[in-house]
Amino acid sequence: MNISLKKTEIVACILSCILGVLFHFVYNWSNQSFFLGFFVPVNESIWEHLKLHFYPIILVSIPQYYLLGKQYPDFFCVKFRSILLAIFSTVILFYTYSGILGQIVDFINIAIFFLSMILAYLYSCKQLQKQAPAKSSGYCILGLFTLALLFAVFTIYPPAIGLFQVP
Numbered sequence: 001m002n003i004s005l006k007k008t009e010i011v012a013c014i015l016s017c018i019l020g021v022l023f024h025f026v027y028n029w030s031n032q033s034f035f036l037g038f039f040v041p042v043n044e045s046i047w048e049h050l051k052l053h054f055y056p057i058i059l060v061s062i063p064q065y066y067l068l069g070k071q072y073p074d075f076f077c078v079k080f081r082s083i084l085l086a087i088f089s090t091v092i093l094f095y096t097y098s099g100i101l102g103q104i105v106d107f108i109n110i111a112i113f114f115l116s117m118i119l120a121y122l123y124s125c126k127q128l129q130k131q132a133p134a135k136s137s138g139y140c141i142l143g144l145f146t147l148a149l150l151f152a153v154f155t156i157y158p159p160a161i162g163l164f165q166v167p
Contacts, residue, residue: 003068005128012060013121017114019056024049038152046094047164049109051151053086053116058144077140078127083147086120091163104167 026040027033039055041048061079072078093112098104158164 005068005072006125008064008068009121009125009128012057012064013117016053016056016060016121017117019059020052020113020117023052023056037155042155044166045158045164046091046162046167047154047158049113050087050090052113053090053120054083054147054151057083057086057117057120058148072128072131074131074137075128076137076144078124080140080143081127082120082124083144085123086116089119090116098167 023040026036027042030036032042039051041051057079061075065075090112093116094109097108097112154164
């Protein structure tokens, strides 16, 4: 079966965006479930909203890997780097626009979410097309687990800096 990388990346991006939007509301829908708080935002801080990129991309990447990932030896590293791109672009864009405007605008935050997700998947598609040999998949998988651990720890014990504070 010949599955198109571009088509799967487009579908994956759309599914990740849908999951991200749904995940935004899951914590309140679940009556503030302690367990679900590790995977979805528990407040309106920028840090918590980065989970809206991380977990949807991870969840969508699992079936994507079984569909076509084995053809791409650098699959997990590309996905890890694309998650980092989404996270960093979100943080940079948020603090840039809110610093310039001096206020936070919800529709701009929503646009940043979608833009960051699209950037992540454009990067992922381009990098997977390069067919780079896997050099450090173990490190990338460790990076994914480390990031998941940081999301869990900082959900319970957020540092007293702006990224973790509710704006």
